[in-house]
Amino acid sequence: MIQLREVQVRVQSEAGPLEGRHVFRPGLNVICARNAFGKSLSVNAIPWCLGLEVLFGRPNNDSTFFPLAAHSRIDLPDGTAARVLSSEASILLERDDKARILLSRAIKGDTTTVRVEETNSGGVKTSSKLMARSQAMQDEHGGLQRFLFDWFRWPRQKVMTFKGTEVDVYAENLAPLFFIEQQHGWGDLQATQIGRYAQQQIAEVSVEYLLGALQAIRSRFEKNRLQSMESALRERARNISERIQSLFQKQGWAVEWSGDGSIRGIEAHWSSRSLMTAIVQDTKVDLAAERTRFTEQAASLRSELTKGRIDLSSVSAPAGASQRAIDLKQRRHELNTELHRLKGQLDQGREVAHSLEHRLQASEDVLRLVTSGVGRLAEVECPTCHRHLVPDDFALAAQSAESIEAHIAALKRDLELMSRNGTSLERALIKTHAEAERVDADLRDAERALQIVNEAVGPAREQIAAVAARLTTVERAIDRVAQTAADIQAFQGEVDHWLGEARGLRQVDTSTADLPKRVAAFTEALRNYLMAWGHSAINPDNSAELHLDERYDPYLGALRVKALGSASDGARLIAAYTLALAAASAQPSIRGLHPGFVILDEPLQQNPDKEHRKLFLAFLHKHLAQDAQFQTVIFTSLDESEIKSLQRQKITVSPLHAKHFLQPPSGTAGAEASPSGVSEK
Amino acid sequence: MAPDRTAALSELALLLQNSGATPVVRRGRVVPSVVYDLRYRVAITACAFTRHARPHPGMSKAISIRSDKLKFLQFIAIRPWLVGPVREWSRAKGDAQRSMWTSDRLKRGFIGDTMHDHIVDYLVAAGLLARMANGTHLTGGAALQNLTADIVREDLFVSERVALDELSEITVTNEMLEGL
Numbered sequence: 001m002i003q004l005r006e007v008q009v010r011v012q013s014e015a016g017p018l019e020g021r022h023v024f025r026p027g028l029n030v031i032c033a034r035n036a037f038g039k040s041l042s043v044n045a046i047p048w049c050l051g052l053e054v055l056f057g058r059p060n061n062d063s064t065f066f067p068l069a070a071h072s073r074i075d076l077p078d079g080t081a082a083r084v085l086s087s088e089a090s091i092l093l094e095r096d097d098k099a100r101i102l103l104s105r106a107i108k109g110d111t112t113t114v115r116v117e118e119t120n121s122g123g124v125k126t127s128s129k130l131m132a133r134s135q136a137m138q139d140e141h142g143g144l145q146r147f148l149f150d151w152f153r154w155p156r157q158k159v160m161t162f163k164g165t166e167v168d169v170y171a172e173n174l175a176p177l178f179f180i181e182q183q184h185g186w187g188d189l190q191a192t193q194i195g196r197y198a199q200q201q202i203a204e205v206s207v208e209y210l211l212g213a214l215q216a217i218r219s220r221f222e223k224n225r226l227q228s229m230e231s232a233l234r235e236r237a238r239n240i241s242e243r244i245q246s247l248f249q250k251q252g253w254a255v256e257w258s259g260d261g262s263i264r265g266i267e268a269h270w271s272s273r274s275l276m277t278a279i280v281q282d283t284k285v286d287l288a289a290e291r292t293r294f295t296e297q298a299a300s301l302r303s304e305l306t307k308g309r310i311d312l313s314s315v316s317a318p319a320g321a322s323q324r325a326i327d328l329k330q331r332r333h334e335l336n337t338e339l340h341r342l343k344g345q346l347d348q349g350r351e352v353a354h355s356l357e358h359r360l361q362a363s364e365d366v367l368r369l370v371t372s373g374v375g376r377l378a379e380v381e382c383p384t385c386h387r388h389l390v391p392d393d394f395a396l397a398a399q400s401a402e403s404i405e406a407h408i409a410a411l412k413r414d415l416e417l418m419s420r421n422g423t424s425l426e427r428a429l430i431k432t433h434a435e436a437e438r439v440d441a442d443l444r445d446a447e448r449a450l451q452i453v454n455e456a457v458g459p460a461r462e463q464i465a466a467v468a469a470r471l472t473t474v475e476r477a478i479d480r481v482a483q484t485a486a487d488i489q490a491f492q493g494e495v496d497h498w499l500g501e502a503r504g505l506r507q508v509d510t511s512t513a514d515l516p517k518r519v520a521a522f523t524e525a526l527r528n529y530l531m532a533w534g535h536s537a538i539n540p541d542n543s544a545e546l547h548l549d550e551r552y553d554p555y556l557g558a559l560r561v562k563a564l565g566s567a568s569d570g571a572r573l574i575a576a577y578t579l580a581l582a583a584a585s586a587q588p589s590i591r592g593l594h595p596g597f598v599i600l601d602e603p604l605q606q607n608p609d610k611e612h613r614k615l616f617l618a619f620l621h622k623h624l625a626q627d628a629q630f631q632t633v634i635f636t637s638l639d640e641s642e643i644k645s646l647q648r649q650k651i652t653v654s655p656l657h658a659k660h661f662l663q664p665p666s667g668t669a670g671a672e673a674s675p676s677g678v679s680e681k
Numbered sequence: 682m683a684p685d686r687t688a689a690l691s692e693l694a695l696l697l698q699n700s701g702a703t704p705v706v707r708r709g710r711v712v713p714s715v716v717y718d719l720r721y722r723v724a725i726t727a728c729a730f731t732r733h734a735r736p737h738p739g740m741s742k743a744i745s746i747r748s749d750k751l752k753f754l755q756f757i758a759i760r761p762w763l764v765g766p767v768r769e770w771s772r773a774k775g776d777a778q779r780s781m782w783t784s785d786r787l788k789r790g791f792i793g794d795t796m797h798d799h800i801v802d803y804l805v806a807a808g809l810l811a812r813m814a815n816g817t818h819l820t821g822g823a824a825l826q827n828l829t830a831d832i833v834r835e836d837l838f839v840s841e842r843v844a845l846d847e848l849s850e851i852t853v854t855n856e857m858l859e860g861l
Contacts, residue, residue: 389803
């Protein structure tokens with residue numbers, strides 16, 4: 001356990017040096033001062049020295065969340081103002097083995113480093129200068145966070161980000177559970193939790209961390225890591241499948257190669273047959289056989305071109321080239337007609353499917369109306385003669401539930417049929433479209449051949465030109481087949497690699513054995529603290545219904561506690577939650593990782609009504625507040641009678657009567673917030 | 682209530698079976714669609730009336746609607762996929778060129794919806810709707826509105842009600858109601 005022993009702020013102004021200091025004792029500390037005394041200055045010094053300015057939504061090393069007196073201008077008691085030349089904050093922390101660290105960081109000056117003066121439990125002193133924010137966790141020797149995690153005896157713990165990377169749990173993730181900042185901290189549980197690091201479930205992880213449930217966090221990390229890997233793998237499968245489908249579509253092949261579904265489902269599907277086998281089975285296209293056929297054709301044409309006999313009396317070459325172009329045009333026209341028909345059928349089919357879906361929904365609604373009696377008209381009778389109206393008399397009929405059920409079954413069959421019909425039409429459309437593209441290419445070749453043959457002079461040249469053109473077409477076809485085969489082989493490589501990775505995914509250990517008793521202790525503590533703070537929705541009769549959901553959000557039965565009670569109960573819930581976490585962690589049977597101090601900044605300013613103040617003071621009077629096994633520091637503003645009332649209860653109250661926290665060094669007595677005149681427990 | 686017509690078909694099947702034939706009766710193919718179910722049509726008519734009827738001038742609490750408009754609205758609500766063509770039809774009014782492209786089947790289809798006429802007769806006989814003296818309007822009381830409230834509460838006939846909402850943003854002219 002760690003205690004906050006001291007906070008100091010030193011300012012060097014044009015008018016001379018000024019400083020202020022608060023000294024804290026173990027247990028409950030209530031620091032009281034009027035508004036504008038400088039409480040915020042001393043409170044903000046704590047996260048600042050711990051390198052936690054991000055809690056205030058500030059960039060690294062930005063100290064501008066401090067009041068102006070710490071970094072710009074300070075108002076002096078004589079009514080004048082002086083420019084601040086430099087300033088620095090320090091905090092002193094003490095561990096239960098009596099080791100101490102004094103952390104000092106410039107507020108105005110070099111804000112990037114923190115000076116650390118360490119005294120170990122044997123009294124040996126060392127000092128160092130550490131980077132406050134830059135590489136603060138990663139730098140083993142120069143990073144402040146790394147040093148603090150070691151000194152706080154906090155083990156480093158990895159969590160997954162939504163981007164699929166692994167990052168540490170940082171101090172700024174834990175601090176919102178023990179440092180409730182005045183402006184934003186009272187808005188919600190963990191209101192100042194950092195979201196922009198994109199750590200998955202960081203709010204839950206932070207609670208588990210402070211409760212010491214590291215096994216649960218590791219299990220959560222492994223689950224998230226596996227999910228993240230599976231998600232990336234699924235995305236890759238979709239991507240590979242889309243590219244393969246695009247190739248198939250281009251070729252006009254209707255081959256089933258889906259990348260949707262679970263990892264195991266895709267794995268089973270993709271490993272059942274190779275891409276080449278799927279093409280042969282689903283389309284009867286054998287690329288190797290095609291290539292052999294085209295190669296033989298090319299060899300034959302080459303032979304004809306080089307050794308073939310030329311019939312000088314034949315003048316059929318131009319007519320043959322012309323006829324081929326005409327045939328291809330005719331085929332192109334047929335395919336266009338076919339495409340138009342298929343598109344029309346597909347559109348009509350979709351319309352029919354849409355209307356069937358509507359009819360099905362309407363029928364199911366009518367069945368519900370019939371079987372449940374919802375919306376049934378009361379006895380329908382003639383308003384004048386009170387005779388029951390028979391629908392038959394109006395040529396109307398009400399169907400039986402059995403009849404409607406039969407109709408629903410028929411509609412479902414029709415819908416299934418339309419769906420299969422749609423799939424079939426889509427495949428036909430793909431195939432026809434691809435064939436149309438091939439015919440287009442062949443037609444271009446045929447037109448080029450016709451042009452060459454027409455330009456040739458004499459039958460010999462005409463025949464040679466015709467054979468050469470055919471050879472060119474066949475060679476182009478060979479290249480096309482070879483390229484397609486190479487593409488398929490490359491895709492098969494990707495598929496095989498994906499399958500290897502999918503098989504490498506193993507189930508993770510999801511044991512969370514260390515969690516239930518810690519959560520139970522936290523829940524029990526929360527129950528006690530909520531009642532002690534006087535939360536209006538929780539009382540001894542219903543407190544047994546209080547529980548935490550999987551996100552550690554408190555519920556009373558089925559209702560969120562956040563949504564219960566009055567507006568000022570919100571602040572009471574946050575205070576109770578924060579203190580209960582510290583109390584649970586401090587229990588000997590739990591021995592969690594909570595640092596051991598809780599800072600509540602201005603809990604009364606959230607709702608300064610009388611009842612809220614009364615409940616606050618009543619809480620401070622209770623043993624639960626006074627005898628906690630951790631340190632509580634509350635910065636607030638109380639009147640004299642309230643202070644005296646607390647002092648009568650021997651509570652450590654530090655009333656600050658000076659005009660401002662910062663005073664000239666010679667007059668530190670007024671500024672020092674050691675509990676002078678205060679009874680100690 | 683009318684006798685279940687499918688029972689007669691089952692009897693026919695039995696007779697055929699006794700004669701040595703092997704009849705297969707697909708009841709789903711012979712039962713009528715719910716479009717012809719009394720309760721469905723009453724429900725949609727109630728929704729159309731409640732959504733589109735307006736306070737009638739001179740009558741403090743009653744709401745009324747033109748009877749041919751109600752016929753048109755319920756016809757489209759039962760066939761929500763027609764909302765788009767109706768919107769086109771409405772836009773095309775006054776544009777002779779575009780008007781030629783709108784479907785005559787749509788224009789005239791709802792006029793021949795005699796079942797709606799029977800539904801209105803039935804509701805009038807039951808006192809749930811009343812024909813107004815001007816002969817063109819129907820008025821109704823709380824019963825149809827209560828029926829609609831039940832339907833909304835139970836989340837029934839959502840696409841029909843969405844269609845009725847969309848129709849409220851489409852200008853339906855007298856010419857359209859006459860199928861022109």
